[in-house]
Amino acid sequence: MKTREDWTLSLRMLWAHPLESLLLVLGLAIAIGATTSGLAMVEKARVDGDALLQLPEYREIVVSSRESSDQMTTPVVLTQDETVTLSIDDLEAAQLSPDIEFAYLAERTRLRFNTSDINFAPPDAPPETSDTNSNPNSAAADVSTENAAFNERPPLEFATVEGPQPQLDEVSGYSVTTDYFPAMNLTIADGSLFTEADLLQGNKVVVLGAELAKTLFADGENLNRQLASFTNIYTIIGTLQPTGTTLDAMVFMPSRLAQDNTGALAFRGPGGGNNTTLHFAVNDASKLNAAAEQLSSWFDTTYGVGNTATSVPRSAVEQAIDRKEKTALMTLILALAGLLIANVNVSNILYSRAIRRRKQVGILMALGASRRHIFNLFLGESGVVVSLGALAGMAIAFGFSVLLMQSGTDGALPVYAIVLGMLAAAGIALLFTLVPAVYAARIPPAVAIRVE
Amino acid sequence: MIRLENIAKKYDLGGTNVSALDDISFTIEQGEFVAIMGPSGSGKSTLMNILGILDNASSGAYFLEGHNITSLPDKEQARIRNRHFGFIFQSFNLFPELSAIENVMLPMSYAGIGFAERKQRAAELLDRVELSHRMTHLPTMLSGGEQQRVAIARALSNQPNLILADEPTGNLPTDKGQEILDILTELHRSGTTIVMVTHNDAQGDMAQRVINIQDGLLHSEVRR
Numbered sequence A: 001m002k003t004r005e006d007w008t009l010s011l012r013m014l015w016a017h018p019l020e021s022l023l024l025v026l027g028l029a030i031a032i033g034a035t036t037s038g039l040a041m042v043e044k045a046r047v048d049g050d051a052l053l054q055l056p057e058y059r060e061i062v063v064s065s066r067e068s069s070d071q072m073t074t075p076v077v078l079t080q081d082e083t084v085t086l087s088i089d090d091l092e093a094a095q096l097s098p099d100i101e102f103a104y105l106a107e108r109t110r111l112r113f114n115t116s117d118i119n120f121a122p123p124d125a126p127p128e129t130s131d132t133n134s135n136p137n138s139a140a141a142d143v144s145t146e147n148a149a150f151n152e153r154p155p156l157e158f159a160t161v162e163g164p165q166p167q168l169d170e171v172s173g174y175s176v177t178t179d180y181f182p183a184m185n186l187t188i189a190d191g192s193l194f195t196e197a198d199l200l201q202g203n204k205v206v207v208l209g210a211e212l213a214k215t216l217f218a219d220g221e222n223l224n225r226q227l228a229s230f231t232n233i234y235t236i237i238g239t240l241q242p243t244g245t246t247l248d249a250m251v252f253m254p255s256r257l258a259q260d261n262t263g264a265l266a267f268r269g270p271g272g273g274n275n276t277t278l279h280f281a282v283n284d285a286s287k288l289n290a291a292a293e294q295l296s297s298w299f300d301t302t303y304g305v306g307n308t309a310t311s312v313p314r315s316a317v318e319q320a321i322d323r324k325e326k327t328a329l330m331t332l333i334l335a336l337a338g339l340l341i342a343n344v345n346v347s348n349i350l351y352s353r354a355i356r357r358r359k360q361v362g363i364l365m366a367l368g369a370s371r372r373h374i375f376n377l378f379l380g381e382s383g384v385v386v387s388l389g390a391l392a393g394m395a396i397a398f399g400f401s402v403l404l405m406q407s408g409t410d411g412a413l414p415v416y417a418i419v420l421g422m423l424a425a426a427g428i429a430l431l432f433t434l435v436p437a438v439y440a441a442r443i444p445p446a447v448a449i450r451v452e
Numbered sequence B: 001m002i003r004l005e006n007i008a009k010k011y012d013l014g015g016t017n018v019s020a021l022d023d024i025s026f027t028i029e030q031g032e033f034v035a036i037m038g039p040s041g042s043g044k045s046t047l048m049n050i051l052g053i054l055d056n057a058s059s060g061a062y063f064l065e066g067h068n069i070t071s072l073p074d075k076e077q078a079r080i081r082n083r084h085f086g087f088i089f090q091s092f093n094l095f096p097e098l099s100a101i102e103n104v105m106l107p108m109s110y111a112g113i114g115f116a117e118r119k120q121r122a123a124e125l126l127d128r129v130e131l132s133h134r135m136t137h138l139p140t141m142l143s144g145g146e147q148q149r150v151a152i153a154r155a156l157s158n159q160p161n162l163i164l165a166d167e168p169t170g171n172l173p174t175d176k177g178q179e180i181l182d183i184l185t186e187l188h189r190s191g192t193t194i195v196m197v198t199h200n201d202a203q204g205d206m207a208q209r210v211i212n213i214q215d216g217l218l219h220s221e222v223r224r
């Protein structure tokens, strides 16, 4: 145990060599800061990756007809040459594997409200809910077809409703079939979800995400209220429990089904085209690839090899996460190399300091200090240096975290990881200072006392 | 109080054995004032270090109050140095970072004496060596004589049975050295056992007994 006089002695000695002490602290601060940041980045990559993979959409297998996937890359849209049209009946393929728990359609959609009493033509946009399928070409094609259709129509009566109007001009969301809700872990909070019957009858009903439910109407009331888009009137039949995801701000409506040329019920996509994308979800992510294999071979057999594409979004995400984790790990390894160098340096400086102070050690022992006491004395001193360095290092890591946060997408480093990383780095640094402390404790007092 | 039996100290200097002390035996009684004299390099400091268990003898036995303390664990040795011995060095050896009073308090802190009490005792000790006006001064602000008086106060802080002084006046002008000797004489009179190394015959005359060392051997022992 160090006595008060020991501490006075230690601190005044540190203070007596301000530049040396400052360099010690600074070197440690940078090395500990880098190590702490590196560790926190590794942890963040891991936690973020885990959270991402927990998302229900990464238990999905997506099957689409070939054209729609080709459209992603080819500039020419060959909608006339569709050889394959996937229909809602193809969702039955889910029966192939017991691991496939849900099968559904899910298309991005947008609902624009006509909140005005006066009927006027909306600007350039098509008057109906418009699809925002990630395909720019098809969207362009849709607009032209819709506009053409629009121009041919007689003067329109836009749908309106009396009573409270939504506070938003438009909301985005999904047109889905019933399995979508359990697959995305969406559960009803108030009212009810739409049913198979709603789907088949083409009922104009919507379900609101939890956030949207709070903000859509000024009074927060939603159930059985009506929403006017420019061509339809939708009835709100339910609101969802919050999920903490972007889905909370979205609206969900039944997929619009229409008979295709073979008579099967297909999704009526933008411009009257048929839906080409089916979603299957497994309950256990480890079964994804096997289930995807089964689906792929079934669709190949049914529609011909190359006419459908089966993809597992999780794979791409896993790769991205893996890349991110490896980058973070690399950063950590570099930081650890820096920490090692800094520690060797600190150990060296403290060692030469102990040599310079041999005489002091001898006198302390003459006055009654045991070797253990001398050891503690030196360790206490390096403890002060390491603590200051660790605190400054932690400040550096927090600064880095703030920079990351300000730079946008990535978000801050987890605080617990910074604190634990700092403790670990400081612990390593302290281990290195054991060397000079052991040296000091082994100085023979009779020899030390003779030093002039 | 102290009995040395056939103490020898050899240094191994790269293969050749240098004998710093050989076959030293003597006793020191409670309350004695013993002077150790001898030419430079004869082994006086080596003997003092062994007496103060700062150094271990190569062979022989050391009895303190009848207990054989020749080889004790480090912690015990530290305890004995702290509670029973007071060291005074030629070059004062105060800690330049600590004030006079803090220097005196330090050994008491190792003895586990509470802060308030050791502060009060340190003040009394500094008063006893007539330095109450210098208590908060750093050693660099004190003269050599003053520093040595602080060192004496520090040596006395745990009320030692034995004061070991290795040429305590060696770095001081004669008049200042005399002040130190006066304090030691005063201490001796009040019952403290003192062993002092000196080159100075006049100082040796103040002691009750002079142990003369030459080439590591006990040359003569003169009692007065």
Ligand SMILES: Nc1ncnc2c1ncn2[C@@H]1O[C@H](COP(=O)(O)OP(=O)(O)O)[C@@H](O)[C@H]1O
Pocket (backbone or CB within 6 Å): A447, B011, B012, B013, B018, B019, B020, B038, B039, B040, B041, B042, B043, B044, B045, B046, B047
């Ligand atoms: N650590 C050591 N290693 C080798 N020789 C030493 C050591 N310490 C002292 N000596 C030798 O022991 C002898 C006695 O030294 P010392 O006790 O200091 O003499 P004195 O104090 O009488 O001048 C000297 O020859 C000195 O060189």
Ligand SMILES: [Mg+2]
Pocket (backbone or CB within 6 Å): B044, B045, B046
């Ligand atoms: Mg000497």
